Amino acid sequence: MSSKPFTVDLNKPLVFQVGHLGEAYNEWVHQPIISKDGPRFFGNDFLEMLTRTVWWVIPLVWLPVISWLVSVSLSRGLTPSDAASCLAGGIFIWTLLEYTLHRFLFHMETRSYWANTLHYVLHGCHHKHPMDGLRLVFPPAATTILSVPLWIVIRLTSTPAVAPALFGGGLLGYVMYDVTHYYLHHGKPSPGLSQNLKRYHLNHHFRDQSEGFGITSPLWDRAFGTYPTTKSTQKNK
Incomplete structure (x- = not known):
C-alpha cells in the first residue's frame, strides 16, 4: 500500500517541512504564492529574525567594506x-558568478530531505514566495560565509596590492545585484532598460525557470544560450 504524499502546512514554519516532499519538491517550489506576506521559516524567534533583511542594509554594510578594501590596495x-x-574587473567577475550560481546551484534539482531543505533556504523560498520583500537580499552573515572562497581564490591568483581592490569589485557587483534584484520585484521602473530588465527577470519566475539566469544583465544568458525565447513555455527546471 503506497504512503500518502506529504503536504506542506503553510501555517507552520516551512524550513523543516519541505524536505519531506522528496521528488515532489521541485514541482511544489515552482508554484509561486503571490503575496507580500512572507512565510515563517523557523519556530525559534531568533532564527526567524536572522532570515529577514531589509534591502538598504546591503549597501549600508558593504559599501564601507568596499571602500576600505580599495584603500588597502592604494596603501600598498x-x-x-x-x-x-x-x-571594474571584480564587477565583471561577479556577473559570471551571478549567472553560474543562479543556474547551477540555485536551480539544481534536489530530492533528498536535506538537499531540499538547503535549496529552499538558499533560493527555493524566493521562487515559492517571490514578493517576500524581507527575503529578497542575502543576510550579511550569509554573504560573509559565501564570499570566503572567492577571497581565497583572488588572494592566491593576484598580488597583495591587487587582491583587495579586485575583491572589493566583486563585492560591489554583489551589492549592485542585490539592490537591483529587490528593485525588479518591488520597484516601478520607467519604460526603457529597467523595465526590460524587470520583464526579463519576471519571465524567469513566472514563465520559464530554465532561462534568464542573469539578474543585473542578460550578458551571460546570451553567451550561453539561455536568454528567454519569445514563445517559451514553463519547464520548471
Whole structure:
C-alpha cells in the first residue's frame, strides 16, 4: 500500500517541512504564492529574525567594506586608475558568478530531505514566495560565509596590492545585484532598460525557470544560450 504524499502546512514554519516532499519538491517550489506576506521559516524567534533583511542594509554594510578594501590596495602602491580597473574587473567577475550560481546551484534539482531543505533556504523560498520583500537580499552573515572562497581564490591568483581592490569589485557587483534584484520585484521602473530588465527577470519566475539566469544583465544568458525565447513555455527546471 503506497504512503500518502506529504503536504506542506503553510501555517507552520516551512524550513523543516519541505524536505519531506522528496521528488515532489521541485514541482511544489515552482508554484509561486503571490503575496507580500512572507512565510515563517523557523519556530525559534531568533532564527526567524536572522532570515529577514531589509534591502538598504546591503549597501549600508558593504559599501564601507568596499571602500576600505580599495584603500588597502592604494596603501600598498596601487594607483587610483589601477584600483578603478580592479573594481571594474571584480564587477565583471561577479556577473559570471551571478549567472553560474543562479543556474547551477540555485536551480539544481534536489530530492533528498536535506538537499531540499538547503535549496529552499538558499533560493527555493524566493521562487515559492517571490514578493517576500524581507527575503529578497542575502543576510550579511550569509554573504560573509559565501564570499570566503572567492577571497581565497583572488588572494592566491593576484598580488597583495591587487587582491583587495579586485575583491572589493566583486563585492560591489554583489551589492549592485542585490539592490537591483529587490528593485525588479518591488520597484516601478520607467519604460526603457529597467523595465526590460524587470520583464526579463519576471519571465524567469513566472514563465520559464530554465532561462534568464542573469539578474543585473542578460550578458551571460546570451553567451550561453539561455536568454528567454519569445514563445517559451514553463519547464520548471
